[in-house]
Amino acid sequence: MNPTVKLGLAGCGGAFANDRAELAKDPAYGVSAVWDAEPAAAQAGAQAFPKAAACSSYAELLARADVDAVILTADASERAALACAALEAGKHVLCEGCGGRSPEEVDRILEAARANGKIAAFHAARLRLAGFTALARTYATPERLGRVYRVEAVLHRPARENSVPPEARAIFPDAGAYLLDQALDLLGWPKLEALTAQIVPHGATGEHACVYARLAGGIAFTLDVAASDRLRPRHALTILGDRGGLAIDHAKGGRGFSFIEEAPGMRAKLMESKPFFAFDPWGTSLRSFREAIESGKATEGTTPAQARELARWLALARASADQKREVRNLAETLAAV
Amino acid sequence: MTAPRPGIALVGCGAIAASAHLPGIHPSPFELRAVCDMDRARVERFKQDQKLPGSVRVCASLDEVLALPGIDAVSVATPPASHAFLSIQALDAGKHVLCEKPSALSSRENWAICAAVERNPGRTIQFFSSRFRNGHARAARQYVREGRIGRPYRAEIQFWLPAARTCDRGGPPWFGQKALAGGGPFMDMGQYFLDRLFYILDWPRWHSVSAQAFTGFPTGYDAKVVYDVEDHMSLFARGDDGLVLTLDTTARVNQHWRWSSAIHGSEGSLVLDNTAEKKGVFLTDRDGVTVEEDLPVHEPGQDMQVRLEQLAAFMATGAPFELGTDARQALAISSFCEAAYRSASDGTEIEMEDAA
Structure with missing residues (x-):
C-alpha cells in the first residue's frame, strides 16, 4: 500500500523519540525526509525509516517534491517560523505543542495556512487523547464533580530525560501545553481571568515553572512543570468539586485513576480506582491530521482556537514570571514593559 | 526544702x-x-x-x-x-x-x-x-542555612484532609464562624504549616500574594447557624530573592489526603511529608542521578x-x-493571612505592604 501522506520530519528531539515508532508502523504515512539542526541527529533519525533521507538543511527538506506535509517537533522557539516556511x-x-509561544505566533501560522490553502494542525493533545483522560471525562461532569473549585496539574520529570540543549529548556512550552490542554479540555475551556507565575532554570538542562491562575467560575488552577534531577518524579492531574474529586496520578508508584465523592455523613468515599494504563495519543493525532488533509477539517485534537488559547497562557506566564506580578491582559502586560 | x-x-x-x-x-x-x-x-x-x-x-x-x-x-x-x-x-x-x-x-x-x-x-x-511535628524542622533549617539546597526558590504547603472540618466531627460551631475563628482551615491548621515553613526559611519577607478561597460544602448545620469560613484556600505568594510559596489548606476535600511541606532550591529539595514512610528527606543529584537522604531527627517534641x-x-x-x-513571628503570619484573605475576596494580587 502506498502511503497517503508523504512526510518530512523537522526535529529529532524528545517528541520525535516518543513518536517515531508509531509513525513507522502507520501505513497511511511514509517518511521521505528527516531534518534536525544537529546533522548527526538528522542522520540517526532518518535511520528509523527505511526510505527516509537525512537533509542537511530545512530548506532542502521543504524543496523536496516527495514531502506533502511536515511534522514539526523542533524547539518551540523556532516552531512558528519553521511552520510558516513550510506552509509557504x-x-x-x-x-x-500549541505551535507558538504566543497567540501572535499561532496567528501567523494560521494566516500562512489560509494564504497557502494548506492545513496547520497542532499537537498539544497528547494527554487529552489518552485513555485515562477518556476515563476521567466520564466523571468530569457537573453531576459527578458538582461545582469545580480547584485544579492542579503537575509534571516533574528528571532533567536527564530532557533531550533539548540547555538553552532551549523546552519543558515549559511543551509539557506545559500538554497538561494545560488536558485539564482545560476536561473543564470545557473556562476563561482565563488572571495568572501569576514563576519560571526558573534548574540545573544544566532543567527548568521549573509554576503557574497559579484564576479561571471563570471561581476555579483556582495550578500548573507545575519541572525537569529536574533534584525533585521526585510526579505526574498528576487533580480536579476538585464540591460533590466529587478526580485524580489521574501516573507517576511511577502513583495511584492511577481515582474518583472520590461525598458520602453520607459528609465523608469522602473512594468510588472508583484504577491503576495506570498505557495510552496511544499519537495514533489518534496522526489519524486526525490525515483526515484534515483529506477533508480540510480535523475531528480530534487541539483546534486552532485552542492552540491560540494555550499560547496565550504560555505567553502570559512568561510575562508574569518576568515581571514578578499577577497579570490579566497580555497586550496590556507587554505594553507595560 | x-x-x-x-x-x-x-x-x-x-x-x-x-x-x-x-x-x-x-x-x-x-x-x-x-x-x-x-x-x-x-x-x-x-x-x-x-x-x-x-x-x-x-x-x-x-x-x-x-x-x-x-x-x-x-x-x-x-x-x-x-x-x-x-x-x-x-x-x-x-x-x-x-x-x-x-x-x-x-x-x-x-x-x-x-x-x-x-x-x-x-x-x-x-x-x-x-514546627517540630515529626522532628525534622531543625535539620531542615540547618540544611537551608548551610546552603545545601542552594538558593530556595519555591516552597509548597499541602494540607488536604478528606474530613478535617471540626464542625463535621462534633466540634464547636465557632470553628465555622469568621468573627470568632478568623477563618477556616487556613487560620487553623494553616497557621502550623506557615509557622514551620517560615521557621525553616528564617522568616522570609513576603511581598505579594494571590489567593482564592472556596466555600460551598454542606455543613449539616441548622440553617440558622452561621457558617462563613472557607473550606479551601489556595495561594501563590512572592517573597525575598525570588522565593515563591504555593499553599493549599482544606477543611474538606474529595481526594486522598496530603500533609506535606517542601522547599525547592537551586541545588536540592527538602520534603517533609506526614503521609510518607520517610517523613523528612533531602533530595539532590550527583552526576545526573537523584540522591535521596533521610533528614536527621533531633527535636524535643x-x-x-x-x-x-x-x-x-x-x-x-x-x-x-x-x-x-513569638509575637513578632505571629504578626508576620497574621499579616500574611490577612493579605491572602483580602486577595481571595478582591480577586486580585495584594501587595503585602498594603496588608500590613
Missing part, C-alpha cells in the same frame, strides 16, 4:  | 484544653492553680471531669485568675476572637502567656500584642506551633509538657523559647 512552501504542517 | 513550683492557670475549658493543654501540665515544672471559663458551670464540670485536685481554683473571668496569688503563667485555650485581649491583659498583669493558634484575628490585634510584650520586659508570649519546660527555662535563665511562635 506548500506543505501541510502538524506542529508539536 | 524545694522551691515552690511556678503556677499556671488554664483559661478556656473546651476540648483542646482537656486533650492538649491539661495532659502536659501535670508532668511539667508547673503546678495548675486555676481553671477558667466564662461559664462557671462549665468550668466546675471541667474540674470534676478532669479529676483536678481541690486546690485548683475555679474562675469565671480572667480578672479573677489574675487576682489569685501564685499565678506565673496563663495558658489560653479559648476561641481565637478572645486570644488578643486575654493575652494582652495577662501580659500587662505580669504573667507569661502560652496561647493557642491563631494568635489573633488581625494584624492590628497582633500589633497590640507586640506592644504589650514591649511594655512588659521579661515576660513572654508564645503561640502554639507545630512539641507537646504541652515541652512548651512548659521551655517556659520554665526561659523564666529561670532567659533561655530562648524555640518551640513557640
Whole structure:
C-alpha cells in the first residue's frame, strides 16, 4: 500500500523519540525526509525509516517534491517560523505543542495556512487523547464533580530525560501545553481571568515553572512543570468539586485513576480506582491530521482556537514570571514593559 | 526544702484544653492553680471531669485568675476572637502567656500584642506551633542555612484532609464562624504549616500574594447557624530573592489526603511529608542521578509538657523559647493571612505592604 501522506520530519528531539515508532508502523504515512539542526541527529533519525533521507538543511527538506506535509517537533522557539516556511512552501504542517509561544505566533501560522490553502494542525493533545483522560471525562461532569473549585496539574520529570540543549529548556512550552490542554479540555475551556507565575532554570538542562491562575467560575488552577534531577518524579492531574474529586496520578508508584465523592455523613468515599494504563495519543493525532488533509477539517485534537488559547497562557506566564506580578491582559502586560 | 513550683492557670475549658493543654501540665515544672471559663458551670464540670485536685481554683473571668496569688503563667485555650485581649491583659498583669493558634484575628490585634510584650520586659508570649511535628524542622533549617539546597526558590504547603472540618466531627460551631475563628482551615491548621515553613526559611519577607478561597460544602448545620469560613484556600505568594510559596489548606476535600511541606532550591529539595514512610528527606543529584537522604531527627517534641519546660527555662535563665511562635513571628503570619484573605475576596494580587 502506498502511503497517503508523504512526510518530512523537522526535529529529532524528545517528541520525535516518543513518536517515531508509531509513525513507522502507520501505513497511511511514509517518511521521505528527516531534518534536525544537529546533522548527526538528522542522520540517526532518518535511520528509523527505511526510505527516509537525512537533509542537511530545512530548506532542502521543504524543496523536496516527495514531502506533502511536515511534522514539526523542533524547539518551540523556532516552531512558528519553521511552520510558516513550510506552509509557504506548500506543505501541510502538524506542529508539536500549541505551535507558538504566543497567540501572535499561532496567528501567523494560521494566516500562512489560509494564504497557502494548506492545513496547520497542532499537537498539544497528547494527554487529552489518552485513555485515562477518556476515563476521567466520564466523571468530569457537573453531576459527578458538582461545582469545580480547584485544579492542579503537575509534571516533574528528571532533567536527564530532557533531550533539548540547555538553552532551549523546552519543558515549559511543551509539557506545559500538554497538561494545560488536558485539564482545560476536561473543564470545557473556562476563561482565563488572571495568572501569576514563576519560571526558573534548574540545573544544566532543567527548568521549573509554576503557574497559579484564576479561571471563570471561581476555579483556582495550578500548573507545575519541572525537569529536574533534584525533585521526585510526579505526574498528576487533580480536579476538585464540591460533590466529587478526580485524580489521574501516573507517576511511577502513583495511584492511577481515582474518583472520590461525598458520602453520607459528609465523608469522602473512594468510588472508583484504577491503576495506570498505557495510552496511544499519537495514533489518534496522526489519524486526525490525515483526515484534515483529506477533508480540510480535523475531528480530534487541539483546534486552532485552542492552540491560540494555550499560547496565550504560555505567553502570559512568561510575562508574569518576568515581571514578578499577577497579570490579566497580555497586550496590556507587554505594553507595560 | 524545694522551691515552690511556678503556677499556671488554664483559661478556656473546651476540648483542646482537656486533650492538649491539661495532659502536659501535670508532668511539667508547673503546678495548675486555676481553671477558667466564662461559664462557671462549665468550668466546675471541667474540674470534676478532669479529676483536678481541690486546690485548683475555679474562675469565671480572667480578672479573677489574675487576682489569685501564685499565678506565673496563663495558658489560653479559648476561641481565637478572645486570644488578643486575654493575652494582652495577662501580659500587662505580669504573667507569661502560652496561647493557642491563631494568635489573633488581625494584624492590628497582633500589633497590640507586640506592644504589650514591649511594655512588659521579661515576660513572654508564645503561640502554639507545630514546627517540630515529626522532628525534622531543625535539620531542615540547618540544611537551608548551610546552603545545601542552594538558593530556595519555591516552597509548597499541602494540607488536604478528606474530613478535617471540626464542625463535621462534633466540634464547636465557632470553628465555622469568621468573627470568632478568623477563618477556616487556613487560620487553623494553616497557621502550623506557615509557622514551620517560615521557621525553616528564617522568616522570609513576603511581598505579594494571590489567593482564592472556596466555600460551598454542606455543613449539616441548622440553617440558622452561621457558617462563613472557607473550606479551601489556595495561594501563590512572592517573597525575598525570588522565593515563591504555593499553599493549599482544606477543611474538606474529595481526594486522598496530603500533609506535606517542601522547599525547592537551586541545588536540592527538602520534603517533609506526614503521609510518607520517610517523613523528612533531602533530595539532590550527583552526576545526573537523584540522591535521596533521610533528614536527621533531633527535636524535643512539641507537646504541652515541652512548651512548659521551655517556659520554665526561659523564666529561670532567659533561655530562648524555640518551640513557640513569638509575637513578632505571629504578626508576620497574621499579616500574611490577612493579605491572602483580602486577595481571595478582591480577586486580585495584594501587595503585602498594603496588608500590613
